[in-house]
Amino acid sequence: MLKNKIIKIIACLIFLEILAISFSFSCPHDFSFDQNRLFPLASGKLVLLIIHENLIYCPLCQSLLNDFFNIIYSERLENLTIGIYISSKIDTSSKEKEHFAILEKQLRGFIKGNNIRFPVVIDKEGLFPELYFKDVDIIFFNMKKNLLRKYKLPLSKDQRKELISD
Amino acid sequence: MKKLKIIITLIFFGIITQPRFCLTAIKLIQLKEILSIGTLSDDLIFFLTSVAVDEKGFIYLTDSMDYSIKKFDQKGMLIKKTGRKGQGPGEFLFPVIIEYCNGTVYIVDQNRPGIQVFDDNLNYKTHVSFNAPIFDLEVLNNGRIFVLSPLLSELPPILQINGNKSAILDSLMENPREGYWKSNGKFEIDSQGNIFFVASFEDNIAKFDKERKLIWKKTLLGGRMVKQKYSQAAKLTIPTEMIYKDIAFDKFGNIYILGGHVAEHRSRDVYVLDNNGNHLTTFMLQEPSHFLYIDNKNFLYSKAAEGTTLKKYSIEYVEK
Numbered sequence: 001m002l003k004n005k006i007i008k009i010i011a012c013l014i015f016l017e018i019l020a021i022s023f024s025f026s027c028p029h030d031f032s033f034d035q036n037r038l039f040p041l042a043s044g045k046l047v048l049l050i051i052h053e054n055l056i057y058c059p060l061c062q063s064l065l066n067d068f069f070n071i072i073y074s075e076r077l078e079n080l081t082i083g084i085y086i087s088s089k090i091d092t093s094s095k096e097k098e099h100f101a102i103l104e105k106q107l108r109g110f111i112k113g114n115n116i117r118f119p120v121v122i123d124k125e126g127l128f129p130e131l132y133f134k135d136v137d138i139i140f141f142n143m144k145k146n147l148l149r150k151y152k153l154p155l156s157k158d159q160r161k162e163l164i165s166d
Numbered sequence: 167m168k169k170l171k172i173i174i175t176l177i178f179f180g181i182i183t184q185p186r187f188c189l190t191a192i193k194l195i196q197l198k199e200i201l202s203i204g205t206l207s208d209d210l211i212f213f214l215t216s217v218a219v220d221e222k223g224f225i226y227l228t229d230s231m232d233y234s235i236k237k238f239d240q241k242g243m244l245i246k247k248t249g250r251k252g253q254g255p256g257e258f259l260f261p262v263i264i265e266y267c268n269g270t271v272y273i274v275d276q277n278r279p280g281i282q283v284f285d286d287n288l289n290y291k292t293h294v295s296f297n298a299p300i301f302d303l304e305v306l307n308n309g310r311i312f313v314l315s316p317l318l319s320e321l322p323p324i325l326q327i328n329g330n331k332s333a334i335l336d337s338l339m340e341n342p343r344e345g346y347w348k349s350n351g352k353f354e355i356d357s358q359g360n361i362f363f364v365a366s367f368e369d370n371i372a373k374f375d376k377e378r379k380l381i382w383k384k385t386l387l388g389g390r391m392v393k394q395k396y397s398q399a400a401k402l403t404i405p406t407e408m409i410y411k412d413i414a415f416d417k418f419g420n421i422y423i424l425g426g427h428v429a430e431h432r433s434r435d436v437y438v439l440d441n442n443g444n445h446l447t448t449f450m451l452q453e454p455s456h457f458l459y460i461d462n463k464n465f466l467y468s469k470a471a472e473g474t475t476l477k478k479y480s481i482e483y484v485e486k
Contacts, residue, residue, distance in 0.1 A: 056231070057213070059260040059277045101206040102472045109212025109231035113251055 044144035047072070047081040047163075050132045051120065053088075053103060056110045064153045068138070069114065071155070075164050083120030086128045100124070142166050195438060195449040197466060197479035203242040204475040210244055211236070214473045218266035219461035220286060226271055227476060228261035235261060235273060237288055248288040253278060256290035267305035274300045274313075281311065296327050298338055301366075302352045316350050322363040322374065323349050347405055352413045354421075364413040364423050367392050367405040371413075371423060373443065384443040390428055412457045416481060417464040420446065424458040424468075452477070 049068065055061040072078050085107050087099070103122060111120060123129070131139075131150075138151040140163055147166060151159055203225070204211035212231035219225050223240040234249040235258075249258050259277035266272075270291070271284040281294040281303065298317040305311050311328045318325050318337050325337055339346075351365040359376030369390045373381040392405040408426030411433060415421060421443075425435035433454035438446045451458075455468035466479045 062260070063277075098206075099472070102474055105206055105209075105474050106212050106231055106472075108209060109229070112209070113212070113232035113234075115251075 044142055045080045045166075046141040047077055048139040048141075049081060049083045050128050050137055050139075051083050051085050052129075052132050053086065053106075056106065066114070067154055069116070071160060071163070072118065077164075078118045081118040083116070083118060084123050084128050085120055086123045086126075086132055088129055138163075140166070193447065194484035195436075195447055196482040196484065197449070197451070198482055199452075199477055199479050200465070201242050201478035202470070202475055203238055203478075204471070206471065206474065211474055211476060214469045214476055215260075215262045216264045216457055217459050217467050217476060218264045218271070219459070219465070219467070220266050220269075221462060223461070223463065224286070225467075225476070225478075226264055226266055226286075226288075228258075228264045228273065230258075230260050230262065233258040233261065235264065235271065235284070235288055237286075246288050248284070248290075255293065256282065256284070258282075263300065263303050265303050265305050268307060268309070270305075272303060272305055272311070274303050281313075294328060296334070301350055304353060304355050306355060312353075312355065314351065314353055316346050320378070321349060322351075322353065322361065322372070322378075324353055324361060324363070346402075351410065354413050354415055356415065356419070362413060362415075362421055364410045366408050366410060366426070369409050371410070371421075371439070371443065373441075382443045384439070384445075386423070386437050386445060387425075387428060392428065411455075412459075414458045414460040414466075416460050416466075417462075422458055422460065422466075424451075424455065 051065065055065060072081050085103070087103055100122070107120060107122065110116070135152045136150045137153040138155075140149045140151065141147065145166065149162070149166075151163070155163065204214075211227070212229055215228045215230045217225060217227045224245070225238040225242075227236050227238070228234075229236060233251040234247050236244060237246045239245055249256060249261070251257065251259065253259065258273070258275050260275055261273050262276045263274035264271065266286070269286045271286060271288065272294075273282045273284065275282070276299075279298070280296050281300070283291045283294060285291055294311060296313060296315070298315045300313045300315055302314040303311070309328070310326050312324055312326050314322070314324045315338075316323065317339050319339050320337055325334060327334055347367050348365065350367060351363055351370075353361055353363045355361055360381070361374040361376070361378070363370075363372045363374065365371070369385040369387045371384040371386065375381055387409065390409060392407045392409055394403050394405050396402075397404045407428060409428055410423055411426045412424040413421065419441050421439040421441070423437045423439065424433070425431075425437060426433060429435040431450050433456065434451045435448055436451060436458065437448050440446055451468050453468075453470040455470070457469065459467040460481075461467070464481055466481050468477055468479075469475065470477045
């Protein structure tokens with residue numbers, strides 16, 4: 001069971017990696033060559049931030065996210081970060097297809113309004129909600145140190161130091 | 167024969183002088199969509215929270231997802247957008263209430279105290295202080311600003327805030343009391359100064375005169391109670407659903423009340439009452455909304471597509 005979950009997450013990471021790469025190459029405004037941006041996993045580090053749809057409608061929850069965004073930007077981790085936007089409602093029925101389109105639009109607004117500088121993808125496959133409801137907001141990978149950590153927002157001072165130093 | 171002529175004349179004048187839609191004669195209200203702003207592919211509206219319309223039909227709205235206020239013309243074209251995330255003048259954290267009056271736009275932010283004031287071109291003008299949460303706002307033509315706040319000890323918890331400051335402080339409780347939310351809701355003030363109050367968390371609709379004397383009180387859902395839960399953070403029992411969501415007047419003075427989670431059609435049923443609180447009819451919005459707005463030309467506005475679209479309808483009355 002756990003093995004299947006890990007395989008799913010790894011598969012998802014590969015998918016996200018491909019997506020992040022394609023995003024970078026398709027961006028006509030970003031001509032500077034940035035090894036981390038193109039290959040976040042090549043640097044050995046990856047921060048996955050799970051954003052539940054409810055977080056963006058709740059002002060208090062938004063401030064949790066903002067605090068984390070500030071850490072990302074101040075520590076220049078934006079090139080190593082990928083946001084995963086999740087919804088409890090996504091399925092394949094036609095009504096939910098409309099809900100998905102609405103989610104996409106609201107996410108565009110949230111990215112614009114918060115000037116988010118890292119890619120955010122919608123978890124269409126529903127891989128991450130289970131982790132989110134198990135109090136996992138952030139998954140941190142450091143391949144070179146063979147490290148995988150999970151965090152719940154808000155980060156404590158120690159967790160923040162740990163994330164930055166690792 | 168002469169008597170008959172007099173009777174016919176009286177009946178004729180009786181008919182033509184009768185209000186076009188005698189309040190008790192409304193059988194049915196139908197909405198006809200005349201404008202829709204915001205599609206899934208454009209970036210006009212991301213998360214609509216409130217709307218106001220000026221005398222010329224220009225539409226002003228708050229968008230909480232991109233921390234802005236936006237002005238649209240009568241055809242739905244975006245004229246101006248202003249605001250960004252922040253806590254400075256003209257910046258927002260979660261704008262939730264907009265009110266227009268006499269060339270001025272008033273904004274309440276859920277996460278910032280007070281009211282930000284803009285002109286009708288959305289240029290920032292000033293800030294009105296109020297150190298408690300504001301749940302509803304009404305600005306009268308004479309410039310008097312009324313707010314509804316959970317921390318007011320008044321009943322209903324509505325107060326004019328651009329008047330005597332010491333009176334405001336006297337009215338503010340230091341902490342919310344248990345059950346304070348029961349008196350929370352939305353309100354409207356008519357041209358005579360009567361206050362119409364609709365509670366968010368209990369089945370309670372009431373009319374008060376300008377001296378706050380209760381004129382009538384009404385329940386539409388059999389006194390239904392909402393679900394509650396104890397909040398560890400607030401150390402209070404708080405409601406988890408709403409009975410009524412908003413209140414508006416049409417041009418005939420009828421009262422429109424938007425039902426909440428416990429309505430037969432959740433957040434879609436609109437109960438129409440006359441000025442005396444008599445239930446005239448109920449109609450349904452096409453999609454759930456958390457607000458209802460009727461402008462001075464009697465067009466009704468509500469949200470659609472989970473707040474990414476604003477709909478404007480004409481109200482069509484069907485008589486008995």
